[in-house]
Amino acid sequence: MLRTRQFSALDGQLQAVQQQFEGGDLGERDLIDAFRVFDRPDPALGEHFNAWLEELPASYVAHVALSTWLLARAWAFRGGTTSDLVSDRGRRGLAYYLAQADSCARHAVSLSRNPLAAWNVVAGVARTQGNPLSLHDVEAGAWPDWYVLALEQNPDSLILRRSMLQLLRTEWGGSDSMMLIFLRSLDGKLSSSDRQRLWAQYHSQVSHHALHFAEHEGQALEHARMAADLHPSESAQLLKVLMSVRPALSGGRDVQQAAYEQVLTHLELHPQDRLYHADWAMYRFLDAGNEAFLPRTQRLLDTLARRGDSDAVRLLGRLAIKHKRSGLLRLDVWALLEQATDEGDALAALLLVEYHRAAPADREAADEALLQGANLGQEHCAWQVYQGWSRFEGTRELGDRDRLRFLLVAADNGQNDARVELAALLRAGRAELGADGVLRPIAGKPIQESLDYAKHLLERAAHEGQTEARALLKEARERDWDAGTARVRGRPRAAVWRRLTLTLNSSARPWRLIWVVGFLTITGFRACTQGSSSAPQLDSSSFRQLEPVSPPVTALPGQK
Numbered sequence: 001m002l003r004t005r006q007f008s009a010l011d012g013q014l015q016a017v018q019q020q021f022e023g024g025d026l027g028e029r030d031l032i033d034a035f036r037v038f039d040r041p042d043p044a045l046g047e048h049f050n051a052w053l054e055e056l057p058a059s060y061v062a063h064v065a066l067s068t069w070l071l072a073r074a075w076a077f078r079g080g081t082t083s084d085l086v087s088d089r090g091r092r093g094l095a096y097y098l099a100q101a102d103s104c105a106r107h108a109v110s111l112s113r114n115p116l117a118a119w120n121v122v123a124g125v126a127r128t129q130g131n132p133l134s135l136h137d138v139e140a141g142a143w144p145d146w147y148v149l150a151l152e153q154n155p156d157s158l159i160l161r162r163s164m165l166q167l168l169r170t171e172w173g174g175s176d177s178m179m180l181i182f183l184r185s186l187d188g189k190l191s192s193s194d195r196q197r198l199w200a201q202y203h204s205q206v207s208h209h210a211l212h213f214a215e216h217e218g219q220a221l222e223h224a225r226m227a228a229d230l231h232p233s234e235s236a237q238l239l240k241v242l243m244s245v246r247p248a249l250s251g252g253r254d255v256q257q258a259a260y261e262q263v264l265t266h267l268e269l270h271p272q273d274r275l276y277h278a279d280w281a282m283y284r285f286l287d288a289g290n291e292a293f294l295p296r297t298q299r300l301l302d303t304l305a306r307r308g309d310s311d312a313v314r315l316l317g318r319l320a321i322k323h324k325r326s327g328l329l330r331l332d333v334w335a336l337l338e339q340a341t342d343e344g345d346a347l348a349a350l351l352l353v354e355y356h357r358a359a360p361a362d363r364e365a366a367d368e369a370l371l372q373g374a375n376l377g378q379e380h381c382a383w384q385v386y387q388g389w390s391r392f393e394g395t396r397e398l399g400d401r402d403r404l405r406f407l408l409v410a411a412d413n414g415q416n417d418a419r420v421e422l423a424a425l426l427r428a429g430r431a432e433l434g435a436d437g438v439l440r441p442i443a444g445k446p447i448q449e450s451l452d453y454a455k456h457l458l459e460r461a462a463h464e465g466q467t468e469a470r471a472l473l474k475e476a477r478e479r480d481w482d483a484g485t486a487r488v489r490g491r492p493r494a495a496v497w498r499r500l501t502l503t504l505n506s507s508a509r510p511w512r513l514i515w516v517v518g519f520l521t522i523t524g525f526r527a528c529t530q531g532s533s534s535a536p537q538l539d540s541s542s543f544r545q546l547e548p549v550s551p552p553v554t555a556l557p558g559q560k
Contacts, residue, residue, distance in 0.1 A: 001013075002038075002045065002048050002049075002052065007055045007062075008056075011052070011062060014034060014035070014065070015060075015061055017030075018117070021114070021116070022112075022114050028116060028158070031116065032120055032159060033272055035061075035064055035117050037308060038065045038066075038068040038069045039068055039308075040072055040310075040345075041072045041073050041076035041343070041345065042343040042344040045069055049062075049066045052065075053066065060108055063105070063118070064105070064115075064117045064121065067100075067101045067104040067105035067121040070100045070101035071101040071121055071124050071128070073093070073097040073101075074096075074097035074098045074125075074128060075128070076093070076344060077089070077090045077093030077094045078090060078094045085464065087379070087413045088414075088456075088460070089409070089412040089414075090414070094128075098128060101121060101124075101125050104121075105118045105122045105125070106118070106122060108121075109122075114154070116154050116157070116159075116160075119149070119160075120150075120159060120160075123146050123164075126144060126146060127172070130173045131172050131174045132173070133167075133174070135178060138178045138182060139181060143164070147164055155189075156190065156194075158190070158197065161190070161198055162198065164182060165198060165202060165205070166201075170209045170213070171213055176206065186198070196230050196231065197231050200227045200228075200230035200231035201227070201234070202227075203224070203226040204223070204224065206219075207219075207221075207224040207241060208237065208240075210223065211245075217245040218249065220241050221241050221250075224237045224238040224240075225238060228259070228262065235263050236263050236281070238262075239256070239259045239260055239263050239281045240281040242256050242259055243256065243281040256288075256290075257290065257293075260285050264293070264296060264297065264300060267300055268300055271300075271303050274304060274307075275304065275309055275312055275315070278311070279312070279314055279318075282315060283315060283318055283319070297319075301315055301316045310348070313345070314347060314348060316336060316337075317337050317348065317352070317354075320333035320337075321354050324358040324359060333355070334355055334356075337355060338352060341369065341372055341373070341376070344376060345376075349369055349376055349378055350373050350378050350380060350381060353366050353373060355369075367391055367392070370384055371385060371396065374409065377409055377413050382407070382409040382410035382415070383406075383407075383415045383417065386403055386410060401438075404431060404440070405438075405439060407422055407439065408422065408433070408439040411423075411457055414460075416464055416466040416469065417466070417468075419457040419461040420461055420466060420468050420469050420472070422439075422454070423472070424454075426450040426453060426454040427446055427450070427454050427480075427486070428446070428488060429443065429444045429450075429488050430442065432446075433449065433450060446486060446488070451481050451483055451486060455476075457469075458472055
């Protein structure tokens with residue numbers, strides 16, 4: 001309805017949902033689910049939201065829908081890796097869209113008698129930025145406004161409590177003590193089933209931290225089992241741990257199969273719960289000789305994918321790549337991947353490229369998907385377009401500046417070989433990054449801004465383990481970073497650039513590419529582009545610079 005500009009009908013439908021909630025005829029979970037359809041990073045939706053708000057500028061539901069989309073756009077730039085690995089471009093896009101989402105949602109609060117859905121978006125922004133509370137704040141009950149004000153109108157809300165518990169997780173700047181103090185403060189305030197659900201979430205969060213940050217497999221498994229025993233939705237965390245720990249600790253194949261069965265059963269009964277980053281563990285389980293579960297898994301994934309679960313789409317894509325030759329997967333997966341790509345999912349584009357390159361290969365379709373992924377800001381797609389430029393130049397009205405644009409996208413968005421390549425061009429005076437953010441070809445001495453950016457690119461690449469960047473930084477002298485004393489350097493030998501360890505042409509198994517591209521457990525990792533051009537213009541006074549939260553390395557739920 002949004003895409004076809006049926007704004008009045010769409011607004012009326014969502015207003016009816018809101019009125020049902022305010023009248024006590026609809027639960028908070030169904031209310032939030034009604035707006036979740038806008039949780040997709042499609043950059044093309046910006047102009048449609050603009051038109052909706054022009055037609056109905058005081059619409060509460062339009063502002064909630066818009067803020068939900070803006071938060072999805074922020075996460076597309078944020079991605080699913082730990083925060084120290086978020087790209088330069090990702091940080092800028094994240095800060096921009098978080099500010100817009102927060103401003104829009106807070107404005108929506110003033111437009112409704114019970115703006116729980118708007119407060120839920122504000123809570124999502126807060127969780128993305130990380131926990132700002134100290135232990136003293138938690139002990140004193142000095143909670144943020146989105147929790148206090150929303151709770152006044154919704155004293156029995158489980159969603160608000162779950163958001164707060166998630167904010168207090170250790171890897172986001174909280175601690176085990178903070179989570180326990182918060183949970184114990186709820187004694188007598190919630191039903192026993194809701195308290196049990198929260199304790200299950202607590203054990204799941206402790207398990208995640210123990211596995212991925214403390215590297216304590218035994219503790220991770222112990223808490224994952226307690227979480228699954230308390231609530232079946234947390235069986236996904238148990239499966240993740242079982243597929244990660246040493247075989248001697250996991251309990252064997254029967255234990256893994258029991259956990260997988262529990263995940264399937266729960267999601268079949270509650271498809272609204274989505275996969276929430278369990279896709280990598282499910283793939284690993286199926287890849288370990290458990291193909292008997294494949295037909296049932298396909299049916300479930302098809303249901304989830306058509307409900308908008310991006311993790312399900314990606315898992316279907318990986319399974320389709322693996323089984324394209326064998327024909328074991330009988331779903332029309334490429335159409336789902338195309339739809340996800342069209343809606344701004346850059347990792348879906350990467351999977352689509354690999355799908356078309358799998359046997360039987362379709363080179364032309366793969367190149368189209370590659371270009372689409374590059375335009376969405378997927379760094380490996382952009383790097384591949386830059387490297388294989390002869391296949392694209394002149395055929396799609398693309399010129400030399402477009403090639404440099406793709407190099408900048410790849411480098412600025414975190415592709416380390418592209419960072420080294422761009423740094424070499426900048427130091428050699430063969431390219432220059434203007435104040436407008438456009439990379440242009442030049443022939444001359446490098447300017448200071450180019451040298452500063454080149455050094456920054458090399459430092460980021462070296463920090464992430466790129467050996468050539470480390471070598472270049474080690475051999476450089478202070479004068480090399482000063483425009484007045486730097487020598488104009490020629491382009492490094494071609495051998496330097498052969499070190500691309502992850503390419504779409506790799507003979508490595510496709511799923512390995514996807515894991516490293518996003519993070520060990522794709523989320524959503526969702527990484528988009530288009531900058532701010534498609535975003536509705538909101539109050540710029542609400543924009544603020546996003547600073548890293550403590551601790552500096554954070555992770556997403558269920559992701560390392």
